[in-house]
Amino acid sequence: xxxxxxxxxVLLSSVTSFFLSEKDICEVEKAxxxxxxxxxxxxxxxxxxxxxxxxxxxxxxxxxxYQNHKNNFNSLVQCVGNIHCKxxxxxxxxxxxxxxxYVEMNEGTAEQCVKExxxxxxxxxxxxxxxxxxxxxxxxxxxxxxxxxxxxxxTECSAEDKKNVMRGALAVKDMYDIFSDTLKNKTHVNEFxxxxxxxxxx
Ligand SMILES: *[C@@H]1O[C@H](CO)[C@@H](O)[C@H](O)[C@H]1NC(C)=O
Ligand SMILES: *[C@@H]1O[C@H](CO)[C@@H](O)[C@H](O)[C@H]1NC(C)=O
Numbered sequence: 001x002x003x004x005x006x007x008x009x010v011l012l013s014s015v016t017s018f019f020l021s022e023k024d025i026c027e028v029e030k031a032x033x034x035x036x037x038x039x040x041x042x043x044x045x046x047x048x049x050x051x052x053x054x055x056x057x058x059x060x061x062x063x064x065x066y067q068n069h070k071n072n073f074n075s076l077v078q079c080v081g082n083i084h085c086k087x088x089x090x091x092x093x094x095x096x097x098x099x100x101x102y103v104e105m106n107e108g109t110a111e112q113c114v115k116e117x118x119x120x121x122x123x124x125x126x127x128x129x130x131x132x133x134x135x136x137x138x139x140x141x142x143x144x145x146x147x148x149x150x151x152x153x154x155t156e157c158s159a160e161d162k163k164n165v166m167r168g169a170l171a172v173k174d175m176y177d178i179f180s181d182t183l184k185n186k187t188h189v190n191e192f193x194x195x196x197x198x199x200x201x202x
Contacts, residue, residue, distance in 0.1 A: 026085035033089055036079035070103065086193040091182065097196035098175040102127070105168030110161035117155035123165070126151060127172045136176050144173040167201045 020028075077100060083093040106114075106123075114123055126147035148169040152162045175196075182188045 022085075029083065029085050029089070033080060033083075036076060073100070073103075087190050088192065090194070091179070091189060091192040094192070094194055094196050095175065095179075097198075098171050101171050101196065101198050101201065102168035105164040105171075110157060110165050113155050113157035113161055114152075114165075117157075119151050119154050122154075123148065123151045127169065136180055138180070141173055141176045141180060144169055144176065171196075171198075171201050 077096050080093060080096070083090045114120055127144055145166070148166060152165060178194065182192055
């Protein structure tokens with residue numbers, strides 16, 4: 001019974017997507033996106049501010065803002081789901097997925113050893129200093145990796161933890177490079193069609 005139901009659902013969704021035009025799909029996606037963000041209003045002031053920022057402008061958010069709100073962040077990402085239609089939302093989703101990967105690579109023992117060496121703020125500043133703003137320039141982007149590496153030298157982190165932190169930093173650096181380029185031209189933002197691929201970094 002359950003199996004039949006599953007098959008039906010799959011069939012039904014392929015039928016609907018067959019009849020829905022690309023434009024319709026994007027309208028549905030946009031409505032879902034807005035609904036997801038609405039759900040976050042008032043959960044935390046900071047996240048609320050960021051959500052507003054994301055909705056109201058073409059600027060994207062920086063990883064650190066979400067590190068302090070991991071649970072909210074994860075449920076927001078889950079709510080948003082897969083973004084099919086190209087453009088600003090896909091770009092923000094790319095940012096979310098890169099951020100999620102960075103956070104994941106910095107979790108657990110890596111987080112501990114950085115904290116024990118009192119280097120948490122320094123590490124964080126490599127990708128997201130206080131006055132951080134998109135779009136970053138090449139000067140900043142090119143220092144992300146060397147900065148991260150230098151901070152890690154001040155820790156007793158294991159080779160494995162260091163490797164993971166560097167993987168996360170590389171993903172963020174690549175995103176900064178892509179975004180610096182994309183944000184130069186509104187047409188490129190509207191045509192943004194990339195999906196974050198974590199396997200590139202593992
Ligand atoms: C958010 O909080 C404000 C003020 O506390 C309130 O007026 C508003 O209705 C709340 N919005 C939602 C969506 O809960
Ligand atoms: C933006 O990009 C489009 C498409 O690549 C191009 O035709 C246009 O000239 C660019 N605009 C600016 C201001 O560079």
